Amino acid sequence: MYLKKHGLDILHWDMFIDEDMKPRFRTITESNLDMIFNFDDWLMPTAEMYKEAYSHCNLKLEQMCFWAMLQYHMMEKRKKTAFQDKMNMAVKHDINHSLRVHLQIWKAWVKYRKGRQAMSFQIIQHVYHISMGRVIFEAWYKHTMEARKQREYFERLERGENMEVEDLFGQGTGEAKDSVSTLPWKVAVQIFSYLDVADIANCACVCRFWKVLTQANLLWSRVNFSAVRSRVTDKVATRLLFKARPYLIHLNMRACHYLRRPTFVSVSECRNLQDLNLSECSGLDDDAMKVVTKGCKILLYLNIAHTNVTDASLRAISTHCMNLQYLSLAFCSKFTDNGFLYLSSGQCHKKLQYLDISGCLQVTPQGFQHLANGCPNILSLIINEFPTLLDECIMIMAEKCLKIHTVSMLGCPLLTDESIKKLAQNRSLQVLKLDGNQRVSDASIKLLGKMCPDLRHVYLADCPRLTDATLKSLSSCRSLVVLNAADCVRLSDTGVRHLMEGPASATLRELNLTNCVRVGDMAMVSLHKRCHNLTYLNVNYCEHISEAGIELLGQIHSLVSLDISGCNCGDQGLSVLGNNSRLRDVVMSENGNITDLGLQKFAQQCKEIERLDLSHCVNLTDGAIKNLAFCCRLLTVLNLAGCKNITDLSIQYLSGVCIYLTHLNISGCVHISDKALKYLRRGCKKLRSLNLMYCKKIRKHAAQKIQRYVEVVHYSNDEAPGYFNY
Numbered sequence: 001m002y003l004k005k006h007g008l009d010i011l012h013w014d015m016f017i018d019e020d021m022k023p024r025f026r027t028i029t030e031s032n033l034d035m036i037f038n039f040d041d042w043l044m045p046t047a048e049m050y051k052e053a054y055s056h057c058n059l060k061l062e063q064m065c066f067w068a069m070l071q072y073h074m075m076e077k078r079k080k081t082a083f084q085d086k087m088n089m090a091v092k093h094d095i096n097h098s099l100r101v102h103l104q105i106w107k108a109w110v111k112y113r114k115g116r117q118a119m120s121f122q123i124i125q126h127v128y129h130i131s132m133g134r135v136i137f138e139a140w141y142k143h144t145m146e147a148r149k150q151r152e153y154f155e156r157l158e159r160g161e162n163m164e165v166e167d168l169f170g171q172g173t174g175e176a177k178d179s180v181s182t183l184p185w186k187v188a189v190q191i192f193s194y195l196d197v198a199d200i201a202n203c204a205c206v207c208r209f210w211k212v213l214t215q216a217n218l219l220w221s222r223v224n225f226s227a228v229r230s231r232v233t234d235k236v237a238t239r240l241l242f243k244a245r246p247y248l249i250h251l252n253m254r255a256c257h258y259l260r261r262p263t264f265v266s267v268s269e270c271r272n273l274q275d276l277n278l279s280e281c282s283g284l285d286d287d288a289m290k291v292v293t294k295g296c297k298i299l300l301y302l303n304i305a306h307t308n309v310t311d312a313s314l315r316a317i318s319t320h321c322m323n324l325q326y327l328s329l330a331f332c333s334k335f336t337d338n339g340f341l342y343l344s345s346g347q348c349h350k351k352l353q354y355l356d357i358s359g360c361l362q363v364t365p366q367g368f369q370h371l372a373n374g375c376p377n378i379l380s381l382i383i384n385e386f387p388t389l390l391d392e393c394i395m396i397m398a399e400k401c402l403k404i405h406t407v408s409m410l411g412c413p414l415l416t417d418e419s420i421k422k423l424a425q426n427r428s429l430q431v432l433k434l435d436g437n438q439r440v441s442d443a444s445i446k447l448l449g450k451m452c453p454d455l456r457h458v459y460l461a462d463c464p465r466l467t468d469a470t471l472k473s474l475s476s477c478r479s480l481v482v483l484n485a486a487d488c489v490r491l492s493d494t495g496v497r498h499l500m501e502g503p504a505s506a507t508l509r510e511l512n513l514t515n516c517v518r519v520g521d522m523a524m525v526s527l528h529k530r531c532h533n534l535t536y537l538n539v540n541y542c543e544h545i546s547e548a549g550i551e552l553l554g555q556i557h558s559l560v561s562l563d564i565s566g567c568n569c570g571d572q573g574l575s576v577l578g579n580n581s582r583l584r585d586v587v588m589s590e591n592g593n594i595t596d597l598g599l600q601k602f603a604q605q606c607k608e609i610e611r612l613d614l615s616h617c618v619n620l621t622d623g624a625i626k627n628l629a630f631c632c633r634l635l636t637v638l639n640l641a642g643c644k645n646i647t648d649l650s651i652q653y654l655s656g657v658c659i660y661l662t663h664l665n666i667s668g669c670v671h672i673s674d675k676a677l678k679y680l681r682r683g684c685k686k687l688r689s690l691n692l693m694y695c696k697k698i699r700k701h702a703a704q705k706i707q708r709y710v711e712v713v714h715y716s717n718d719e720a721p722g723y724f725n726y
Contacts, residue, residue, distance in 0.1 A: 150630065150656075150657065178206075178207065178209075180210070180213075181207075181209045181210075189213060189216045189218050189219065190218075192213055192214065192216070192219055193218060193222075196224055196227040196228060197223060197225065197227070197228055197232075197240065198227070198228045200214050200219060201214075217247045220244035220247045220248060221244075221248060221250065222248075222249065222250040222251075223240065223241075223248060223250070223251050223252070224252040225237060225251075225252060225253045225256050225259075226252045226253065226254040226255060226256065226277070229254070229255050229256045229257070229258075232256055232258065232259065233258055233259075234258070234259060234260055234262045234263050237253075237256075237259055237263040237266065238262050238263055238265075241263070241266040241267060241269070241270060242266060244270070245266075245269050245271070245272075246272070247272070248270045248272060248273055249272060249274050249275060250274070250275040251267065251270070251273055251275065251276050251277070252277045253267075253276075253277060253278055253281055254277050254279045254280055254281075254303075255279070255280040255281070256281055256283075257280075257281070257282045257283070259281060259283050260283040261283070261287070261288055261291075263283075264283075264284070264288040264291055264292050265291055267296065268292050268294060268295025268296060269295055270295070270296060271295065271296070271297075271298070272298070273296045273298070273299060274298060274300045274301065275299075275300065275301040276292070276296065276299055276303070277301075278292075278303060278304050279303045279304060279305040279307065279328065279330075280305070280306040280307070281304075281307060282307075282308075284307045284308070285308060285309070286309060286310055286312040286313045286316070289304070289309055289312075289313040289317070290312070290316040293316045293317055293319070293320040293321055294316070294320055296321075297320055297321065297322065297323075299321045299323065299324055300323055300324065300325050301325065302317070302326065302327050302328070303326075303327075303328040304328065304329065305328045305329065305330035305331055305332065305356065305358075306330065306331045306332070307332055308332075308334055309329075309332055309334065309335060310334045311335050311336055311338050311339040311342060313335070313339075314335055314339035314340070314342050314343050315339070315342040317343065317346070317348070318343045318344075318346020318347060318348060318349070319346055319347060320347070321347065321348050322347040322348055322351075323348065323351060324352060325348075325351055325352060325354060326353070326354040327343075327352060327354065327355055327356070328354075328355075328356040328382075329355070329356060329357050329360060330356045330357065330358040330359055330382070330384075331358060331359035331360070331385075333359075333360065333361070333362055335360075335362075336362060336363075337363065337364055337366050337367035337370060339367075340363070340367045340368075340370040340374075341367075341370040341374075343370075343371070343374065343375070344370050344371055344374020345374055349374040349375050350375075350376075350377060351377070352375045352377065352378060353377060353378060353380065354378075354380040354382075355371075355375070355378055355380070355381055355382070356382035357382070357383055357386075358382055358383060358384035358385050358386065359385045359386065360386070361386065361387075361388055363393075365390065365392050365393050365396065368392075368393040368397055369396050372396050372397050372400035372401060373400060375401070376400055376401055376402070376403075377401070378397075378404055379403055379404060379405055380404070380405070380406035380407075380431075381401070381404060381406065381407050381408070382406075382408045383408065383409050383412065384409070384410040384411055384433075385410065385411040386409070386411065386412050387411060387412065387413060387414070388414065389409065389412040389415060390414055390415075391414075391415055391416055391418045391419040391422075394407075394409070394415065394419035394422065394423065395418065395419055395422045398419075398422040398423045398425070398426060399422070402426055402428070403426075403428060404423075404426060404428065404429070405428050405429055405431065405454075406429075406430060407423060407431070407432055407433070408431070408433040408459075409433060409434050410433055410434065410435050410436070410459070411435065411436055412434070412436075412437065413437055413438065413439070415434070415439065415440065416439045417439070417440055417441055417443050418444075420434075420440060420445070420448060421443075421444050421447050421448075423448075424444070424448045424450075424451040424452055427452060427453075428452075428454070429448070429454075429455060430454050430455060430456050430457065430479075431456065431457040431458075432448070432455070432457070432459065432460075433457075433459035434459065434460055434463065435460070435461040435463070436461070436462045436463075437463050438463070438465060439465070440460075440463050440465065440466070441465045441466070442465070442466060442467055442469040442470050442473070445466065445469075445470045445473055445474065446469065446470075446473040448473070449473035449474045449475075449476055449477055450473065450476070452477070453477065453478065453479070454479050455474075455477045455479065455480060456477075456480055456481045456482070456507075458474060458477075458480065458482065458484070459482070459484040460485055460488065461485070461486040461487055461488070461512070461514075462486065462487040462488070463488055464487075464488065464489060465490075466485070466488045466490065466491070467490045467491065468490075468491060468492055468494045468495030468498060469495075470485075470488075470491075470495070471485070471491065471495035471496060471498055471499040472495065472498035472499070474499060474502075475498055475500075475501060475502025475503070475504050475505070476502050476503060477502075477503070477504050478503040478504065478506075479507060480504040480508055481507055481510065482509065482510040483499075483504075483508060483510070483511050483512070484510075484511075484512040485512065485513060485516065486512045486513065486514035486515060486516075486538070487514060487515045487516075488516060489516065489517055489518070491516045491518060491519060492516075492518035492523075493519060493520055493521075493522035493523045493526070496513075496519060496522075496523035496526050496527070497522065497523070499526075500526040500527065500529070500530040500531060501526075505530040505531050506532075508533065508534060509534060509535045509536065510534075510535065510536040510537075511527075511531075511534060511536070511537050511538070512537075513537075513538065513539050513542060514538050514539070514540050514541065514542075514563075515540070515541045515542070516539075517544070518544070519539065519542045519544065519545070520542070520545055520546075520549065521544070521545060521546055521548055521552075523545075523549075524539075524545060524549035524550075524553060525552060527552070527556065528552040528553070528556055531556070532558060533558055534556055534558055534559060535558055535559060535560045535561065536559075536560065536561040537553065537556075537559060537562050537563070538562075538563040539563065539564060539567065540563045540564060540565035540566050540567070540587065541565065541566040541567075542566075542567060543566065543568070545564070545567045545568065546568050547568055547569060547570050547572055547573040548573075549567075550564060550568075550569045550573030550576070550577060551573050551576040551577070553577065554573070554576040554577040554578070554579050554580055555576075555579070555580075556580070557580050557582060558582070559580055559582065559583060560583060561583075561584065561585035561586075562577075562583060564586075564587070564588050564591070565587050565588065565589040565590055565591070565613070566589075566590045566591075567591065568591075568593070569588060569591045569593065569594065570591075570593035570594065571593070571594065571595055571597050571598030571601070572598070573598075574588070574594055574598040574599065574602045575598055575601040577602060578601055578602040578603075578604070578605030578606050579605060580606070581606060581607075581608065583606050584608065584609060584610045584611065585609075585610065585611040586606075586609060586611070586612055586613070587612075587613040588613065588614060588617070589614065589615040589616050589617065589639070589642075590615070590616045590617075591617055592616075592617065592618055592619065593619075594614075594619060594620065595619045595620070595624075596619075596620060596621055596623045596627075599614070599617075599620060599624040599627065599628060600623075600624060600627040603627050603630075603632050604627070604631050606632070607631050607632055607633075608632075608634055609634070609635065610634055610635060610636050610637070611635075611638075612628075612632070612635060612637070612638055612639070613637075613638075613639040614638075614639060614640055614643060615640065615641040615642050615643070615665065616642035616643070616724070617642075617643060618642065618643065618644060618725075619645075620640075620643050620645060620646070621645045621646070622645070622646065622647055622649045622650045622653070625640075625650035625653055625654065626649075626650070626653045629650075629653040629656070629657045629658055630653075630657060632658075633657050633658060633659075633660075634660055635654075635658045635660065635661055636660050636661060636662045636663065637661075637663040637664075638654070638661060638664055638665070639664075639665040640664075640666050640669060641665045641666065641667040641668050641669075641693075642667070642668045642669075642724050643666075643668075643669060644668065644669065644670060644671070646666065646669045646671065646672065647671040647672070648672060648673055648675045648676045651666070651672065651676035651680060652676070652679045654679075654683075655679040655680050655683025655684050656679075656683055658684065659683065659684065659685065659686070660686060661684045661686065662686050662687060662688045662689065663688065663689040664680070664684070664687060664689070664690055664691070665690075666690075666691065666692065666695065667691050667692065667693035667694055667695070667714075668693065668694045668695070668720045668724050670694070670695065670696055670720070671697065672692075672697060672698060673697040673698060674697070674698055674699055676698075677698065677702050677703070677705070680706070680710075681706060687710050688710065688711050688712065689710070689711065689712040689713075690706065690710045690712070690714070691713075692713065692714060692716070693714055693715070693716045694716060694717070694718060694720040694721075694724070695715075695716075695717065696717050696719075698717065699717075700715070700717065703715035
């Protein structure tokens with residue numbers, strides 16, 4: 001208030017100092033102080049200057065307070081963080097303590113449980129050993145009794161006792177039992193599903209339970225009239241189709257020549273039908289095809305090969321079958337290029353994936369053009385037995401159908417390297433089949449191996465221009481599974497070695513080198529070293545493969561099927577070949593060095609052999625067949641053609657033990673008589689095919705009698721031809 005009243009002019013520099021505190025002697029005069037502190041009248045501070053000084057002082061105070069507050073806040077935060085860390089550490093310590101406590105409890109429990117389990121294991125092991133001992137003893141007893149009966153049977157045969165009227169091995173028929181009725185429903189239905197229509201009809205007459213079984217829906221989802229094509233009529237077919245129409249999905253009417261329009265009308269009523277085979281049906285025409293396609297609109301697979309359909313049928317298919325994926329027109333000669341035009345412009349042209357036009361020689365390049373333009377999604381194209389097929393047709397398909405992965409051109413001799421190169425450019429090719437072609441060379445196969453990494457099936461039989469360079473180019477195919485180079489006579493050991501040195505050796509499972517006369521033991525060495533997944537091998541008539549090469553094949557334990565016909569195989573090689581217990585199918589025909597001793601060693605080791613060809617092994621006798629029958633009881637196919645030393649005793653051995661035999665060839669066995677047919681009729685109940693060509697001691701009446709029990713019988717009592725070398 002004092003300043004407001006008198007103004008700032010009254011301010012002096014020492015006015016706020018007490019008089020007692022002021023110095024008595026002033027070393028500096030007031031004028032000097034005024035000069036120093038600018039207290040001149042014209043230099044006195046203004047109000048703005050005071051204001052700015054006040055603001056500056058206030059700012060300094062605010063900053064000091066802020067930094068003090070911030071320092072306090074940070075200190076509190078550090079305290080809080082430290083407290084939180086201590087709390088976390090305490091919680092962690094508490095958890096660890098709890099875990100240790102529970103771990104001790106769990107360890108004690110585990111120790112207790114292990115003790116109980118050990119005790120239980122000992123009890124179970126004891127029971128298991130007792131049960132296993134019983135099973136082994138029962139199996140041993142059964143095997144011993146069976147071996148004893150078989151030994152007694154063979155001894156009686158050798159003594160020449162009459163076995164015609166007696167039951168084999170002294171076994172009676174026993175009491176009739178229905179074991180199927182005791183099985184679970186699903187198991188019984190599954191067993192019945194393997195029967196054909198006629199057998200199911202017969203089973204329905206056995207008993208009530210079997211009749212109920214035959215009504216199961218599963219049995220009528222698949223109907224095969226082809227198995228009874230000689231007996232099925234329109235009346236039977238229409239009745240069965242009417243019964244099965246709600247469930248029927250697969251229908252096979254192949255070669256059912258007696259079926260006409262009423263049956264096809266019944267087929268059209270099966271609305272759920274997806275798979276239909278009408279191949280070789282002589283009663284199928286355009287009208288019947290139109291009726292079928294109108295009713296069966298969800299068809300996925302349709303086979304009308306070897307029928308008389310025309311362009312009208314293809315038009316009906318394209319109009320009604322909107323989901324069709326598979327179509328076979330093989331050897332249908334009455335449709336034209338216009339049929340493909342209808343097919344490519346119809347409802348199914350985008351979904352068609354498989355097409356078979358084998359033998360359709362009337363199709364021109366214009367037809368292939370229609371097909372390629374309208375059906376670009378074709379994956380598999382089958383054009384077998386097409387001697388007029390040109391490169392232009394294949395190039396048209398390869399240009400438009402970029403997804404195609406399977407092409408079969410068997411029997412197409414006019415194709416050249418250009419068509420194969422065009423197919424290779426798609427890079428999606430997986431399966432290629434070609435045979436009987438003298439124009440395809442190594443150049444196209446080299447490009448094929450380079451451009452198609454997914455190639456897995458190659459069939460190049462009877463292509464004489466192919467050399468070892470072909471096998472070398474295919475060695476880079478990492479997915480190659482099947483390779484057929486039969487009758488490619490220019491292939492040699494070098495080509496096989498190149499093939500085995502590439503990635504293809506790890507995946508190759510089937511190899512056919514039939515009649516590759518330059519292939520020898522060195523190729524077998526390469527196969528033995530590198531090809532560990534090979535399951536099928538055919539080297540018949542490879543004359544340079546010696547017994548040493550055969551022994552190497554016996555050490556390829558992945559082999560299941562082997563053909564060494566015409567090779568130089570003897571007893572030693574056959575004995576080593578028997579070391580492979582996985583062999584199921586062996587062909588060793590025309591190996592004259594094989595004797596009873598070699599076959600005996602082979603049979604004793606390969607007891608699970610199923611198919612065996614010993615044709616023209618002229619040194620085999622009844623003793624070899626006796627050992628074969630006793631050891632290999634699972635034989636289903638046996639070829640003894642040209643084994644001139646075989647007699648009725650061998651057939652008696654086989655009929656007494658090999659009860660699963662379905663195919664038997666004894667052509668040229670001149671010592672076989674009518675007596676052998678009696679043994680076969682009584683012992684081999686499952687026999688389906690019997691070849692009796694050039695058996696002079698078998699009478700025509702006996703051959704006609706065996707036809708009642710065997711489906712296919714080939715008989716002739718003429719003199720054996722010259723190649724039998726009798």
